[in-house]
Amino acid sequence: MVSTLKRIVVVGNGIAGLTAADSLRAGGFDGELTMVGAETRPAYSRPALSKALLRSDTDLTSHELPPPDHGATELLGRTAVGLDADRRVLTLDDGTELEYDGLVIASGSRARRLGTGSDELVLRTLDDALALREKLSSRPDVVIVGGGPLGMEAASGALEAGCRVTVVTNEPPLERQLGPYLSSHITAAATARGLTLIITPGARVVDQDGRSRVELADGTIIDGEILLSAVGDIPNTEWLEGSGLADGGPLAVDSRGRLRPEIVAAGDVAAFPLAGANVRSPIWHSAIEQARVAAGALLHGDAAPELQAQPYFWTELFDLNIRVAGRTPLVGEPELVDGALDGPALLRWRHDDGTAAAVSVNYRIPIPRLRKLCD
Ligand SMILES: Cc1cc2nc3c(=O)[nH]c(=O)nc-3n(C[C@H](O)[C@H](O)[C@H](O)COP(=O)(O)OP(=O)(O)OC[C@H]3O[C@@H](n4cnc5c(N)ncnc54)[C@H](O)[C@@H]3O)c2cc1C
Structure with missing residues (x-):
């Protein structure tokens, strides 16, 4: 199948697009490769934006990735605005039409907003992070809506920058993602460092x-000099309207990332099958493993491996470095594998279905060994 593909276009220059391009080359594709990226910058590490990059004492390189060696023609600052899937033609915002034999859709997602004002900040791009870092340097009072990983990491960075910080969230921090045990641990570390936490439904x-x-359900206004919304993301699929591939939600692909034999999707824009439903897994390692699988499917069709998701997630906040291998959330009490519950610890949870998840908290262990604990 490789020999029939002469021109592959990748839409999106994030980690999914970059990984797909690298994987296509590694898989033997030596034809014309074109990457279209709406951002003008080369691919960078998005996870760094809410961690090291927010800290004023660190340099401005933590987000940088090694320069690509896929040899693609990179059209940066260019946006795909339309797709004729039957003619196999992609249209860009400057009117350029790109013909393809294979297409990778890796257009990611964007931050969800709760209001309409330009003073409601979000944190999705490097430009967002640089603007926030600059604002934090004058130590404003900060209000953050959202107690997920992004909101809590931003809160940690803002506290470190010397700001007074309030997080408004409709559920305990990170409980939906990680479960009650780690949520309590993170909450304790956050409040000990001075975070004001308001857990209430209905804030807007x-x-x-x-x-x-920010207005709470009872009408109380939570005032701050900076408002940051960290309330999830929306897959970038509007440009596919009329193509017959998108229905307004994420792109539901098969277990090899395919929408059609010659069109694959990966990363935050894609929903892979999992336990009978198509679900997104908008995290860094999922984008990488999905992009590898999708590139393989483009080159080798049904002979390519299906996605065997090996979930891995990490967060750094309030002096806690937490890494999780395996399925979350984590319910119940953990087994202490090594260390101490009130210090660096290696923990394991057994799920009802017999699988396990392993977690390191300020505990140094290579990822493969952490994964091994899930066996
Ligand atoms: C601040 C922050 C911190 C995070 N921290 C963590 C973490 O600690 N751990 C973790 O596992 N995950 C983390 N994540 C999630 C992780 O970064 C994402 O899952 C991952 O970056 C998704 O990669 P992607 O390539 O699918 O999408 P994106 O990174 O969104 O890249 C898509 C690219 O496509 C471009 N694009 C969109 N539409 C078009 C178009 N029509 N034409 C051309 N280009 C287009 C976009 O501009 C973007 O550059 C974090 C995310 C954020 C925002």
Whole structure:
């Protein structure tokens, strides 16, 4: 099948697009490879944006990735605006039409907003992070809506920058992602460092006197000089409208990332089959493993391996470095594998279905060994 593909176009220059391009080359594709990326910058590490990059004492390189060696023609600052899947033609915002034999859709997602004001900040791109870092340097009072990984990491960075920080969240921090045990651990570390935490349903962002503010369900206004919303992301699929591939949600692909034999999708924009449903897994390692699988499917069709998801997630916040191998959330009490519950620890949870998840908390262990604990 490799020999029939002469031109492959990758839409999206994030980690999924980059990995797909690298994997296509590694898989033997030596034809014309074109990458279309809406951002003007080369691919960078998004996870760094809410961690080292927010800390004023660190340099501005933590997000950098090694320069690519896939040899693709990179059209950066260019956006795909339309797709004719039957003619196999992609249209860009400057009117350019790109013909392809194979297409990788890796257009990722964007931050969800709760209001309409431009003073409601979000954290998705390097530009967002640089702007936030600059604002934090004057130590404003910060209000963050959202107690997921992004909101809590940003809260940690803002506290370290010397700001007063309030997080408004509708559930205990990171409980949905990691489960109650780690949520309590993170909450304790956060409040010990001075975070004000408001856990309440129904908060919204309203315009008051020309400023975006957070209003709780009882009408209370939580005021701050900076408002950051960290309330999830929306897959970038609008450009596929009319192509017959998108229905307004994420792109539901098969277990090899395919929408059609010659069109694959990977990363935050894609929903792979899992336990009978198509679900997104908008995390860094999933984007990488999905992009590898999708590139393989483009080159080798049904002979390519299906996705065997090996979930891996990490977060750094409030002096905690937490890494999780295996399925989350983690329910119940952990087994202490090594270390101490009140210090560096290696933990394991057994799920009801017989699988396990392993977690390191400030505990140094290579990822393969952490994964091994899930066996
Ligand atoms: C601040 C932050 C911190 C994070 N921290 C962690 C973490 O600690 N651990 C973890 O596992 N995950 C983390 N994540 C999630 C992780 O970064 C993402 O899952 C991953 O980056 C997704 O990669 P992607 O390539 O699918 O999408 P993206 O990174 O969104 O890349 C898609 C690219 O496509 C471009 N694009 C969109 N539409 C078009 C178009 N029509 N034409 C051309 N280009 C287009 C976009 O501009 C973007 O550059 C974090 C995310 C954020 C925002």
